[in-house]
Amino acid sequence: MSLPLYLAMMKNHGKMLGGFIYGASAYIVLIIWIYPSIADMKGFNEMIAALPEGMRKLIGMENGINSLSDYIAGEFYGMLLLIILMVYVILTSTRVMARLVDQGSMAYLLATPNSRVKVAITQAAVLLTGLALIVGFTTLSGIAASEWLIDGYQLDVPSFITLNLLTFLVFSSIAGYCFFISSVNNDEKKALGISAGITLLFYMLNMAGKLSEKTEWMLNFTIFKWYDPIKMINNETEALWIGCALGILTFLLFMLSVAAFKKRNLPL
Amino acid sequence: MIQVKGLSKRFTDKKGLFDLNFEVKKGEVFGYIGPNGAGKSTTIRHLMGFVKPDSGYSSIDGMDCWKNAARIQEKTGYLPGEIVFLEGMTGLGFLSLVQKMRKQECIKRRDELIERFQLDVNSPIRKMSKGMKQKVGIIAAFMHSPQVLILDEPTSGLDPLMQRVFIDLILEEKQNNKTILMSSHSFQEIERTCDSAGIIKDGKLVALEDMHLLRRVQRRVFEVKVKSEGDMEQIIQSPLVTEVKGARTIHVTVQGNDQEFVQLLSRCDVQHIDTRPQDLEDIFMHYYDRREVEK
Numbered sequence: 210m211s212l213p214l215y216l217a218m219m220k221n222h223g224k225m226l227g228g229f230i231y232g233a234s235a236y237i238v239l240i241i242w243i244y245p246s247i248a249d250m251k252g253f254n255e256m257i258a259a260l261p262e263g264m265r266k267l268i269g270m271e272n273g274i275n276s277l278s279d280y281i282a283g284e285f286y287g288m289l290l291l292i293i294l295m296v297y298v299i300l301t302s303t304r305v306m307a308r309l310v311d312q313g314s315m316a317y318l319l320a321t322p323n324s325r326v327k328v329a330i331t332q333a334a335v336l337l338t339g340l341a342l343i344v345g346f347t348t349l350s351g352i353a354a355s356e357w358l359i360d361g362y363q364l365d366v367p368s369f370i371t372l373n374l375l376t377f378l379v380f381s382s383i384a385g386y387c388f389f390i391s392s393v394n395n396d397e398k399k400a401l402g403i404s405a406g407i408t409l410l411f412y413m414l415n416m417a418g419k420l421s422e423k424t425e426w427m428l429n430f431t432i433f434k435w436y437d438p439i440k441m442i443n444n445e446t447e448a449l450w451i452g453c454a455l456g457i458l459t460f461l462l463f464m465l466s467v468a469a470f471k472k473r474n475l476p477l
Numbered sequence: 478m479i480q481v482k483g484l485s486k487r488f489t490d491k492k493g494l495f496d497l498n499f500e501v502k503k504g505e506v507f508g509y510i511g512p513n514g515a516g517k518s519t520t521i522r523h524l525m526g527f528v529k530p531d532s533g534y535s536s537i538d539g540m541d542c543w544k545n546a547a548r549i550q551e552k553t554g555y556l557p558g559e560i561v562f563l564e565g566m567t568g569l570g571f572l573s574l575v576q577k578m579r580k581q582e583c584i585k586r587r588d589e590l591i592e593r594f595q596l597d598v599n600s601p602i603r604k605m606s607k608g609m610k611q612k613v614g615i616i617a618a619f620m621h622s623p624q625v626l627i628l629d630e631p632t633s634g635l636d637p638l639m640q641r642v643f644i645d646l647i648l649e650e651k652q653n654n655k656t657i658l659m660s661s662h663s664f665q666e667i668e669r670t671c672d673s674a675g676i677i678k679d680g681k682l683v684a685l686e687d688m689h690l691l692r693r694v695q696r697r698v699f700e701v702k703v704k705s706e707g708d709m710e711q712i713i714q715s716p717l718v719t720e721v722k723g724a725r726t727i728h729v730t731v732q733g734n735d736q737e738f739v740q741l742l743s744r745c746d747v748q749h750i751d752t753r754p755q756d757l758e759d760i761f762m763h764y765y766d767r768r769e770v771e772k
Contacts, residue, residue, distance in 0.1 A: 211578055213574055213577030213578050214574070214578055217563070217566075217570075217574045221563065221564065221565050221566070309563075312561045313557065313559050313560075313561040314561045314562055314563050314564075316525070316527070316555070316557045316561075317557070317562065317563070317575065317617065318578070319525070319526075319527065319546070319547075319550075320525065320550055320553075320554075320555040320557075320617075320618075321550055321575060321578040321579050322547050322548065322550040322551040322578075322579060322580075323547060323550075323578055324546070324547035325546070325547075327547075472529075474527070474528045474529055475522075475527040475528065476527075477522065477525075477527045477557065
């Protein structure tokens with residue numbers, strides 16, 4: 210890794226990253242803040258229960274809202290954060306590689322005595338650091354908000370942290386294949402299109418898979434099968450194994466990307 | 478110092494590089510000339526290790542350009558043909574990033590070059606004009622005093638004054654025994670700085686010559702405007718190759734017979750004289766015609 214390049218890229222990246230961090234953190238604070246009013250609302254769970262089962266699964270409220278954890282996991286991790294992280298990962302992975310090759314500024318980075326492997330690893334580090342920062346700040350904001358902003362409702366902090374770690378790992382894997390696509394493409398727009406296309410396909414398979422038992426098989430073809438925030442926060446998943454598997458998958462995907470970038474012809 | 482041997486890279490049947498061979502010795506300035514799309518930049522991409530050759534190889538200081546790309550960069554300075562920098566940086570920010578990535582501490586040379594090219598380093602790169610970006614690129618290529626310089630169309634975008642500054646810089650580096658390869662589509666630029674030149678066309682090296690030989694066969698066309706019809710007649714009657722272009726305006730082609738041309742003009746009332754820039758295609762064509770005749 211090249212430290213000067215890493216710092217320059219992080220600085221370059223700061224504004225966009227700041228926006229994502231702000232968006233995610235502010236939203237989780239907001240959603241925790243209004244939790245008491247929803248929890249006290251009579252008939253809310255009945256209303257949810259009246260929805261068809263597929264629909265309930267889809268919005269992450271199979272069993273209604275029974276605790277603050279369920280609520281955060283279903284409302285925020287299941288919907289908005291998922292979209293924020295998806296957008297961040299797709300955009301950034303394209304920016305750190307394909308864009309530089311497409312525009313030609315990669316030529317300058319490689320015209321210094323830093324190998325392609327070193328440059329690619331640095332760029333991967335930038336991408337993962339950004340992801341870690343978003344998830345990290347969200348975690349901290351979540352914990353802080355539940356401690357100080359509301360009374361009488363407890364957040365299970367260790368489970369919440371587990372949920373965040375797994376979230377980070379799921380999106381690292383997504384970042385992994387997006388980074389691969391970005392590393393082998395000369396065209397920024399094409400890389401962005403393919404990454405977004407695949408990720409959206411995964412997302413749709415995930416939604417369709419949850420709709421009914423007939424479509425459940427679809428879940429086997431999407432990475433989001435491993436991303437089930439409500440089960441995660443209730444410790445109903447094999448967190449350790451899933452975590453390890455995702456970590457290894459991420460590592461392999463990034464290794465593959467770096468190797469592919471090392472070997473390919475560059476149009477610089 | 479720079480060696481290219483049997484280098485081939487096929488994109489399509491006509492496009493690419495086909496069995497390219499040349500060598501640039503230490504301390505030599507090599508001009509690489511050819512029309513757009515002939516393969517100049519592709520050759521340079523190979524030298525920089527961006528592209529893997531289909532067959533053959535290129536090397537700098539004995540190191541293979543594809544396998545040792547990163548190590549070669551320690552002693553090489555590179556100016557890309559198309560200059561795009563990282564976004565959101567100032568000129569100085571970019572230059573110091575490159576320096577840090579080179580683990581280079583000394584900024585004396587850098588500041589000297591900034592001064593020389595009169596670059597406003599604090600303006601953001603995205604607001605810079607083409608010429609200013611070119612200056613940043615040139616400084617980035619020269620500031621670590623590399624042994625080898627690879628420059629892809631270095632003067633494009635520079636105004637005539639800065640072109641002069643640049644040519645002086647090249648001549649200075651030549652004095653310091655640096656090895657330089659520069660591509661260009663302008664014969665004049667190469668003429669002033671290079672010891673030898675390679676001419677590339679459709680991915681093949683069509684000529685590899687000493688500069689003074691190329692100069693001898695270089696054909697120039699003068700546009701001459703004279704004051705009277707009589708002078709016109711006199712020029713047309715002369716053994717020089719001529720072409721009437723309008724009222725009292727005539728094109729005279731000179732190739733090695735400059736003396737004759739000057740003597741002819743001394744007998745006429747010349748109102749105006751100008752050289753016509755020649756495109757490279759022309760120069761090569763006549764280069765070959767001439768050779769055929771000599772045989």
